[in-house]
Amino acid sequence: MNEDSRRAFLSRLLAGTGAAVAFGALPDFSPAYDYAAAQVNGGGNKFAFFTPQEAPQIAAVCEQIIPSDDGPGAREAGAVYFIDYALSQTEPHLQPVFRAGLKKLAAACTPDKFNELSAPQQISVLKKLEQTEFFARVRQYTILGFLGDPARHGNRDQVGWKYIGFENPGMFTHPFGYYDAEFLSERKQKQ
């Protein structure tokens, strides 16, 4: 998605097309996000930072950090595209950590392609690297690529948010959860 379209969307909302928006029906943000995800996905799965050799390696690490076992994971969220976006667009100072880390990753694998190892082998390699800055960064950015704002090229179709049970429509009405709803209904009964 394009940041401008999202801002425009928000500003329209904020400009308060009147009381109906502010106090009445909840606007549904999800079409906007679906649109955004389609834009992102339609934008192609090209890498600006990772080389064609590096991309499948880093993607395989992401897929061990948040696997796709019981539902969509880092792969379906396109977490690696978020990481590529962050490293190429917003945080280029982190590039050396990833580039050097990928070399160390290859050195820790026999043969040296992490993505060609079996899952148990991959896990055992990552356990050895757990304390490195590289692993901490890949973990942090995989999480952001799974659970961050879809506008940043990860969390496609909000798969991460749907998996954990989060939504971001921009406003909610009370009660919010089970216990406050229960509290309100108990109070009503007493009255």
Place this chain on the structure above:
Amino acid sequence: MSTSTKFKTTDAVDFLIVGSGAAGGVLAKELASNGFQVVVLEQGPRIDPGQFEHDEYWAFNLHALSNNPLLQPTTFRESEHEAAKIKPAIWYGRVVGGGSVHFTTNYWRFHELDFVERSRKGSIPGADLQDWPITYNDLEPYYTKAEWELGVSGLAGASPFDPPRSKPYPLPPLPIKSSGVLMERGARKLGWHPFPAPMAIISEDYRGRRKCMHCGFCEAFGCEWGAKSSTLATVVPVAERTGRCEIRPNCYVYNVEVNARGRVTGVVYFDKQKRSQRQKAKAVIVCANGAETPRLLLMSKSGRFPDGLANSNGVVGKYLMFDSGAMSGGVFEHPLNEYKGAVVSRIVHDFYEIDPKHGFLGGAGLDTRFDLYPAGFAQSGFAPDMPQWGSEFKKNLRDFPRVMYTLSHHMALAVESNSITLDPVTKDAWGLPAIRVTYKEHPDTLKSLRFMQDREMELLDAAGAQKSWRLPTESDYASSHLLGTCRMGNDPTKSVINPDHRSHDVPNLFICDGSSLVTSGRNQPTETIQALAFRAADRITMLAKKGEI
């Protein structure tokens, strides 16, 4: 939106205020309303609330509303005997509205005790606990003024521990969340007294502003509705409407200049293009927060003040107090959906004074809350011994809607060696000396953290948590409450400002922000900072009208 009033840099305005945050915004509005010309220089940009995003990466990684450690590195060490290493150690709002834009909105008055704890408890080895030169009663009218001018939701009289107040809150409490209901149930079982959290968010339409829509993006985010009572949403526009106040963003002040008579004549700052500019003023009020305020004074060296401005006694930068807290998490049977609505809806003050029989001096408030947005939850929401990646980790992420946290907010004891100084080596992107933080919690504060974390685990258990865990109490974090570094006092050898917020050394230099605080309260400082700002505005106005500035 933005002001049409512009002053020339050569105009010696009545007051130049450094910083537009919790204190600076209030002082600007009060002084401009009282007829003075005011220029406010803000380090950060002016961001239209329509541009505020609900994006963790934007707020936390790109530092859209706060200081960016890449451009403004800080160094950190635990004691003066160590070499300081580069590490993000402070977190402050760097935008028009300052920290009041991204704060969580917990809005607690200090209690009477906080002003006189030294005389009540005596001296504490290793700490420099002092009484304030003013009392709760001196500040009470200004607490009330802050609540009504800015818009605060709460329920007066709901806590048996509350200090006396002259007026109720202007707005009823925000709706109770599931975490609040669980606090009510758990705390009452334990014999504690939960009450609706006072929050600087308007629960109903107030003075032309629209009420909270419960979007859930409060902590670390700006409110696009203007329902959060930041200075940006409240006093800044009022100041601008007077026609006597200019809020000038992207101005990084690095020198407060003095003349041969030892009086302040204005400030020098970098503008957006990194060009040096000199703004003249008849008086300067520094409201740049508890880290940037002492740094600015320490950078403002002159023949007359070789160790930094207002620092003839060497106290500037000392007695730094951080936002100490312990946090624990719990999973419940049903969804709480804590990500909806404001962060906190119920708190307890039963441990405001922890019984000294436990062997330490400490006190804390305790809340139940939403604390971590989705990525933050995955990144740091689980205890270190819980899975941090892989299949089990991912399954635990599904607990997100059923999780709440409980967080304690502690008195941090003032320690002389905890300080802000200028790093002798590291510079920021403007070539200015980086902030060097020296900080180690007083042992009593550490004991109080462990004590309160035990209470948190009891609370989660009493509330019916299926599973609960402790987060590390001594984790590496950047503090967002920056207090005590230009403390107020009557004795010019032991404090930086007098009770009028005037520096002891320079008659037309005033300081008002977190640095003014003598004690940390129970570490929800914003209301006290703003009450002090309203009071300072009255004192400064009176002095100006008598021709004494």
